[in-house]
Amino acid sequence: MDIFHLRAKWSSKYTTSTLAIELEIFNEGFNGNWTWNHADRLPTGFRSNGKIENGRIMYSWPGDQVDLSFRQGEGDMKLEGDDPFEPYQGTTYLSKVK
Numbered sequence: 791m792d793i794f795h796l797r798a799k800w801s802s803k804y805t806t807s808t809l810a811i812e813l814e815i816f817n818e819g820f821n822g823n824w825t826w827n828h829a830d831r832l833p834t835g836f837r838s839n840g841k842i843e844n845g846r847i848m849y850s851w852p853g854d855q856v857d858l859s860f861r862q863g864e865g866d867m868k869l870e871g872d873d874p875f876e877p878y879q880g881t882t883y884l885s886k887v888k
Contacts (some may be wrong), residue, residue: 793818796847796860800869804839813869813884815840820847845872860885 800813810827820840840849858871870886
C-alpha cells in the first residue's frame with residue numbers, strides 16, 4: 791500500500807442509501823476528516839485518526855469504527871469496507887477524487 795497515494799479526498803455513496811460520504815486523508819499518519827452529506831439536513835463532519843492494522847486502514851472514534859481496504863486497478867483507486875453506521879449498514883466504496 792503506497793501511503794503517498796492515500797493522501798487525498800475520497801468520495802462515494804453507501805450501497806444501501808443515498809447518503810454521500812467523503813473522507814479526506816491529510817497525512818501519512820492517516821489523520822482525516824469524515825463528512826456525511828445528508829439529503830434531508832446539513833452535512834455532519836468530524837476528524838478521526840486512522841492507522842494501518844493487518845493491511846487495512848482503521849478509523850475509530852468513540853462508539854464506532856470502520857476498516858477499509860485499498861484497491862488499485864488500471865488508473866482507479868478505491869477504498870472499501872463494511873459500514874457499522876445505523877441505518878446505513880452495508881458496504882462503502884470510496885473513489886479517489888481526481
